[in-house]
Amino acid sequence: MSARAGASPAGAVHGVDVVAFLRHLRRYLPGPLMVIWDRLQAHRSTEVKAYRGQHPEIMVEELPTYAPELNPEEGCHGDVKRHLLNATPEDTRQIRRQANRGFARLRHRPDLILGFFHHAGFRVKRLT
Numbered sequence: 735m736s737a738r739a740g741a742s743p744a745g746a747v748h749g750v751d752v753v754a755f756l757r758h759l760r761r762y763l764p765g766p767l768m769v770i771w772d773r774l775q776a777h778r779s780t781e782v783k784a785y786r787g788q789h790p791e792i793m794v795e796e797l798p799t800y801a802p803e804l805n806p807e808e809g810c811h812g813d814v815k816r817h818l819l820n821a822t823p824e825d826t827r828q829i830r831r832q833a834n835r836g837f838a839r840l841r842h843r844p845d846l847i848l849g850f851f852h853h854a855g856f857r858v859k860r861l862t
Contacts, residue, residue, distance in 0.1 A: 749779025756785060756792065768793045772805060809850030810840055
C-alpha cells in the first residue's frame with residue numbers, strides 16, 4: 735500500500751483502509767454486496783462501523799474467530815506460497831513482486847478460487 739495521506743504504512747491495515755476498499759467495491763459493484771471477512775480489528779473499527787451504518791446494502795458475514803480451514807483466503811495464500819517454495823529473491827521488493835505475480839495468476843483462475851470456497855464449505859456457484 736502506498737504512503738498516501740491518511741493511509742496506513744505498508745503491512746498494516748486500519749479502518750480507514752477498509753473503508754477505502756469498501757468505497758472502491760461500491761464504485762465498481764453497484765447493488766447489494768456481501769463481504770466475507772475475518773475478525774481483523776480493522777473490520778470492527780469505528781470508521782468501518784460508521785461507513786457500514788450509512789450503507790445498509792453492504793452485508794457482512796464474519797468467519798469464525800480462528801478457523802483457517804473455513805477461510806477461503808487461506809487456500810489462496812497457500813497456493814501462492816507453494817509457487818514461491820523454490821524462489822530465491824535477493825531482496826524484499828523481489829519477493830513482493832513474486833507474490834504479487836502469484837495473486838495476479840489466481841485472478842485469472844476463477845476455478846481455483848471457487849475450489850477454495852468449496853473446500854471451506856461455502857456453496858458459491860460463480861464469481862462476479
